[in-house]
Amino acid sequence: xxxxxxxxxxxxxxxxxxxxxxxxxxxxxxxxxxxxxxxxxxxxxxxxxxxxxxxxxxxxxxxxxxxxxxxxxxxxxxxxxxxxxxxxxxxxxxxxxxxxxxxxxxxxxxxxxxxxxxxxxxxxxxxxxxxxxxxxxxxxxxxxxxxxxxxxxxxxxxxxxxxxxxxxxxxxxxxxxxxxxxxxxxxxxxxxxxxxxxxxxxxxxxxxxxxxxxxxxxxxxxxxxxxxxxxxxxxxxxxxxxxxxxxxxxxxxxxxxxxxxxxxxxxxxxxxxxxxxxxxxxxxxxxxxxxxxxxxxxxxxxxxxxxxxxxxxxxxxxxxxxxxxxxxxxxxxxxxxxxxxxxxxxxxxxxxxxxxxxxxxxxxxxxxxxxxxxxxxxxxxxxxxxxxxxxxxxxxxxxxxxxxxxxxxxxxxxxxxxxxxxxxxxxxxxxxxxxxxxxxxxxxxxxxxxxxxxxxxxxxxxxxxxxxxxxxxxxxxxxxxxxxxxxxxxxxxxxxxxxxxxxxxxxxxxxxxxxxxxxxxxxxxxxxxxxxxxxxxxxxxxxxxxxxxxxxxxxxxxxxxxxxxxxxxxxxxxxxxxxxxxxxxxxxxxxxxx
Amino acid sequence: xxxxxxxxxxxxxxxxxxxxxxxxxxxxxxxxxxxxxxxxxxxxxxxxxxxxxxxxxxxxxxxxxxxxxxxxxxxxxxxxxxxxxxxxxxxxxxxxxxxxxxxxxxxxxxxxxxxxxxxxxxxxxxxxxxxxxxxxxxxxxxxxxxxxxxxxxxxxxxxxxxx
Ligand SMILES: Cc1ncc(C[n+]2csc(CCOP(=O)(O)OP(=O)(O)O)c2C)c(N)n1
Ligand SMILES: [Mg+2]
Numbered sequence: 122x123x124x125x126x127x128x129x130x131x132x133x134x135x136x137x138x139x140x141x142x143x144x145x146x147x148x149x150x151x152x153x154x155x156x157x158x159x160x161x162x163x164x165x166x167x168x169x170x171x172x173x174x175x176x177x178x179x180x181x182x183x184x185x186x187x188x189x190x191x192x193x194x195x196x197x198x199x200x201x202x203x204x205x206x207x208x209x210x211x212x213x214x215x216x217x218x219x220x221x222x223x224x225x226x227x228x229x230x231x232x233x234x235x236x237x238x239x240x241x242x243x244x245x246x247x248x249x250x251x252x253x254x255x256x257x258x259x260x261x262x263x264x265x266x267x268x269x270x271x272x273x274x275x276x277x278x279x280x281x282x283x284x285x286x287x288x289x290x291x292x293x294x295x296x297x298x299x300x301x302x303x304x305x306x307x308x309x310x311x312x313x314x315x316x317x318x319x320x321x322x323x324x325x326x327x328x329x330x331x332x333x334x335x336x337x338x339x340x341x342x343x344x345x346x347x348x349x350x351x352x353x354x355x356x357x358x359x360x361x362x363x364x365x366x367x368x369x370x371x372x373x374x375x376x377x378x379x380x381x382x383x384x385x386x387x388x389x390x391x392x393x394x395x396x397x398x399x400x401x402x403x404x405x406x407x408x409x410x411x412x413x414x415x416x417x418x419x420x421x422x423x424x425x426x427x428x429x430x431x432x433x434x435x436x437x438x439x440x441x442x443x444x445x446x447x448x449x450x451x452x453x454x455x456x457x458x459x460x461x462x463x464x465x466x467x468x469x470x471x472x473x474x475x476x477x478x479x480x481x482x483x484x485x486x487x488x489x490x491x492x493x494x495x496x497x498x499x500x501x502x503x504x505x506x507x508x509x510x511x512x513x514x515x516x517x518x519x520x521x522x523x524x525x526x527x528x529x530x531x532x533x534x535x536x537x538x539x540x541x542x543x544x545x546x547x548x549x550x551x552x553x554x555x556x557x558x559x560x561x562x563x564x565x566x567x568x569x570x571x572x573x574x575x576x577x578x579x580x581x582x583x584x585x586x587x588x589x590x591x592x593x594x595x596x597x598x599x600x601x602x603x604x605x606x607x608x609x610x611x612x613x614x615x616x617x618x619x620x621x622x623x624x625x626x627x628x629x630x631x632x633x634x635x636x637x638x639x640x641x642x643x644x645x646x647x648x649x650x651x652x653x654x655x656x657x658x659x660x661x662x663x664x665x666x667x668x669x670x671x672x673x674x675x676x677x678x679x680x681x682x683x684x685x686x687x688x689x690x691x692x693x694x695x696x697x698x699x700x701x702x703x704x705x706x707x708x709x710x711x712x713x714x715x
Numbered sequence: 716x717x718x719x720x721x722x723x724x725x726x727x728x729x730x731x732x733x734x735x736x737x738x739x740x741x742x743x744x745x746x747x748x749x750x751x752x753x754x755x756x757x758x759x760x761x762x763x764x765x766x767x768x769x770x771x772x773x774x775x776x777x778x779x780x781x782x783x784x785x786x787x788x789x790x791x792x793x794x795x796x797x798x799x800x801x802x803x804x805x806x807x808x809x810x811x812x813x814x815x816x817x818x819x820x821x822x823x824x825x826x827x828x829x830x831x832x833x834x835x836x837x838x839x840x841x842x843x844x845x846x847x848x849x850x851x852x853x854x855x856x857x858x859x860x861x862x863x864x865x866x867x868x869x870x871x872x873x874x875x876x877x878x
Contacts, residue, residue, distance in 0.1 A: 322783070448777050
């Protein structure tokens, strides 16, 4: 393989030299970020990036946010990207800075979030010598990035930055790493700077529009379905397809379900929406999937949390129509009868047009029977909140109260565990990009930094973090970042004094042997802790205080308020898929199953 | 089934490790791998053999295509093609054995490229099956060392893999 510099960007004529600026590598990086439209980066300094930090100091175009841990920088950039649709940008130093960023990169990779991570590296002459704070970042991050670059020469910076953003944001989005050796950013080496206006890479192309013939085939099958189901995932949100999907679904009058990543792709508040499907999906969504005769999956990847572990039992009678921008997602786990590779929005647009023109008549009679069946399943009310005794607070009712107080219009970032599932189930999202959670990797510690990213993207919006006392302690240091930047995030902690989701599995599969899932005696007083950081802390222990105290928290508009709600530690998340079963096989409560 | 896949790859640092990494990451196996620059120095051609059912091979080619460094690829086993592997093999060769080995080598159209009093170094090209057959024919017990290049290939007829 070739080594050494690749300087193929621009031939500098002497005339041009007069017009362009002479910049150091560090300055070029900042200028390139600005030229790319980047307004904000999340980072943490260290030796290998000090030249870059000095360049940051000397400009005012790109704002840098100082977090307290590099993992939080990646999650904050990720939350920013999920909420705004713009790429998140991260800057970390070499070695430990880079490795700390790994969990956040993997989180973004699993959920296809556009992100550019710039990591410092030791000087070129030290690479491979186990130098101080040297780590092979390109190697370590390889399986969890869409692509990566190691800058070999300062002159490459503009082109590499251009390529990195192009790759991160187009096609199926994902994180891209740019590893920059320290001497490449040396302020003494000045070079002419010119940012490429466009980019054309022979080895990277984005799938164009979906194949018209395939779309026609899919539309025909869809229109003649007797028991159709639409199934929308994170790709609809990432691909800005929500409005089109909503139009198509309403036009067809078909039932629809969203995945955990797709919540808000179609409004959860609309009557055609059967709620979330999958492991903790609603009874009606899972039943309807199982008994459907046509499934239209859009921007989904038939993940095992949806299909359950045995794909041979998945939707036994259904023809599968699968739309995705990533050809490798199609027929990876579930074989598609009609695969359509293309951007969700272009395919939906064409589908809508074809549905409008098609002469195929919908089978209104079968559809009416189908809806009747679905309403029957719906009456089961699988998300009904169990009655609580006395002043005990059910975690689900906290989410319900949160929905009421915020009128369903907040940005909800979540951590991972039971609280995450309760939030997904009980806070129906009417809009895309409002539900910010780590679906693919399931990263505890995601919630607070992600909520910070959301707040930076939308300073005036209500940014809520729904968390558990376990997850919150994984990035609790970000309390300090929130203070520094005066972020008025509302943290709602469903405090069950346990790693609740782990405990639930131990209840169900390990005879209630709580191996390392409880720690009630050693929990901090979160409200006081929040106050120690300069925030407001509220503790709620009684059901009768829930609404009033939560309201109080939301009235403190310019403060971060940590609301520590002591919830019923015995509560489980239901419905829950039965392992190895089909989608229709669910546990519905501690005593009932399908 | 065994597949022979040829890939045109950007001749960039790290490109090869991305291809190899993909296979271990997704639990695909690589039977053999060859790689070298092409007549266009900015491109390498990588040829690998792998085993899997159609579904797996489809995933492998899709994931390879997704790698940003991969410019183009072809599954040569889908059509008529020529495939070759080079083997350098050192064997014990003394006394009466020498004539016998020479004869077998001639039958397989191999060449003796180096010799000492007690050894021959032999060069042989052909399909992997032919190379296996040669080793079987001379008898495994006289083999001292085997260096095989891995399989490379090219399609027959007008079809070409280029930009
Ligand atoms: C970083 C990380 N480590 C471990 C896990 C496994 N895990 C999933 S949920 C969970 C418990 C989370 O506890 P808490 O945040 O209190 O949420 P709860 O389930 O109690 O609502 C654990 C340990 C994980 N998802 N992420
Ligand atoms: Mg907990």
